[in-house]
Amino acid sequence: MNALVSIWSMIILSTLFWGSNFNAAHALAGELPALTSAAERFVLASVVFLAVRLWRGRAESVLHARDAGVLVPLGLLGVFGFNYAFFEAMTSTSALNAALIMALSPLVSVLLSARMLKTPIGAVQWVGIGLAFAGVCLVITGGHLGQLHVATGDAWMLVACLAWSFYSVASKRYAAHIPPMQFARWTVLVGTLALVVAAAWLEASGPALAHASLGAHAILAYMGVCGGYLAYVFWLRGVQAIGPDKAAIAFNLVPVFTLLVNLLLGQIPDASQVAGMVAVLAGVLVFNRWLRWPATPRQRAV
Template sequence: MTNSRPLIWLMVVASTFFWGSNFNAGHAIADEVTALTAAAERFAIALLGFLLIRLFQGKAESQLQPRDMLVLLALGVIGVFGFNYAFFTALHSTSALNAALIMALSPMVSLLFSAWLLPVKIRGFQYLGIIIAFVGVSLVITGGNFGLLHIAIGDAWMMFACLVWSLYSVGSKKFAGHVPPLQFARWTVSIGAVALILAALVIEEPLTTIPSLSVSTHIILVYMATFGAVFAYIFWLRGVYALGPERATIAFNLVPVFTLLVNLALGTVPLPLQIVGMVLVLGGVLISSGWRPRYSRKVAS
């Protein structure tokens, strides 16, 4: 894969768009399908996608040691099974935008994990950018009325999803940094998919539910599997490996912005405060990533 920094950032932003639209998609089908069944179908499709990529890839991959397999097993259960079960469960009782806001807290959580697990020192400009982005996200979601936020059951599930996703991102760098991103993604998705399917078979009735779902629900799940899982995971993990989790995860602040933009495309007009919030989010992401205008870089040099 390319090491071009602008292209890597583009891949990270694309993955946040896929995930941002996933909140809208998941919320749209929440009333028709239960959490484990939805997650199981989504990742069964995603698993097929990764296996097809491997089939056409053809080249040899890294030899995994027993320790690597244990790490991948843990990360697959945490980052794929844990996150997706919490994600679909949350969307049954909270809004897409509220869920996206909570996931935007991932940079803060990931920075804490990075400071603990990796040789990472949190710098002042990162604190500043994260605070600005968090304020922007809060404006986007609440319309300026911060009192609207409360810890409901759906919000609590999304907080758990945020926690396990951040641990998955940082853990991939700490414990599996030597495993190529595509190989890592395929293994963790495969493990998570198997766990989701087994859990669905034990707890729910997917073999009865899935055939009765509407065509539109299957189409949404296919989108969430191909773009929101296969391409998003590949792009995101490439960004994590190239940029480091403490930087790549900051772009997660774009997720609620894309969720809002999808709402706009569906006919929901944003308030002026929501537009201001999007500007703050983008500004916070740029500051936290260390970006400076070209002029200031020339002056500094």
């Protein structure tokens, strides 16, 4: 297989796994509490991370004690915080709503980068940000833009989006010296430990898991292995091969795959969701300069 085809296949697979995560989590709503679901998912993901690490046995960068001051809080925020908010959101919002809100993550990350990393934002990018946020407003208000009421599940998903975006930007600001896979493994382990402790303490996760159906465990296994470990590894390899700017456009496929799974399940989106998706995707495309205004004769001559 051509190397470029292989790379793009991995990138698209990662967005398929992430997109279907929303459908999978929505299917669990009502059967398992949020912390318990997240804990089982990331216990499985952590086992895979550790198994692969032991299998490869390669030397890694030596971490210092001060690195714990970065890895622990980011693990608590990006794994524990994000997943608690994510599973809470899926108990009271649709998979497509959640995926569209999460599609704002790259744009929110840019806004945070402007503050934390002093990254400039151009005029065209502001237009893209405005379009995408308008699309999400359309989705969470159900098309009634004059009503500022936001459903509880959508609010939780906004929290999850903020947590993930801050985790992404803070990793660049405070942990750029740690190799990506090593950073991912340690933050996942920290977040998993916090999820397990919180689930056992607050939700009595043992009895809940014992009474869960085999289907629920299968869904969480899929989310842990495919929607967790494999999605991250495939995405990381793709970014390393072709660069983050080219790979970023594929992230727009996440809500598209969520929609396709919905359609396969016989769930038809309403008009506000379709219009919101168009606006969000257009906003992200404009932001990444994949949709440009026609150049003037003078601009074409430059």
